Amino acid sequence: xxxxxxxxxxxxxxxxxxxxxxxxxxxxxxxxxxxxxxxxxxxxxxxxxxxxxxxxxxxxxxxxxxxxxxx
Numbered sequence: 001x002x003x004x005x006x007x008x009x010x011x012x013x014x015x016x017x018x019x020x021x022x023x024x025x026x027x028x029x030x031x032x033x034x035x036x037x038x039x040x041x042x043x044x045x046x047x048x049x050x051x052x053x054x055x056x057x058x059x060x061x062x063x064x065x066x067x068x069x070x071x
Contacts, residue, residue, distance in 0.1 A: 009022040017032040029037040038046075058068045 012019045019030040
């Protein structure tokens with residue numbers, strides 16, 4: 001077993017191919033394509049906005065007399 005210490009950063013997982021980098025303000029995790037993983041709070045906000053948009057779309061269908069359950 002190999003321990004990872006701050007001296008080993010940046011480190012890329014050989015299995016997942018995601019990169020970990022340690023900065024003064026914390027740890028950053030990058031996708032294999034180099035894109036930074038989103039913060040959990042940002043993901044939750046996106047999820048909530050998508051749910052609200054979906055709810056509005058379903059309400060509009062019902063308003064037009066279309067039952068979304070039958071689509």
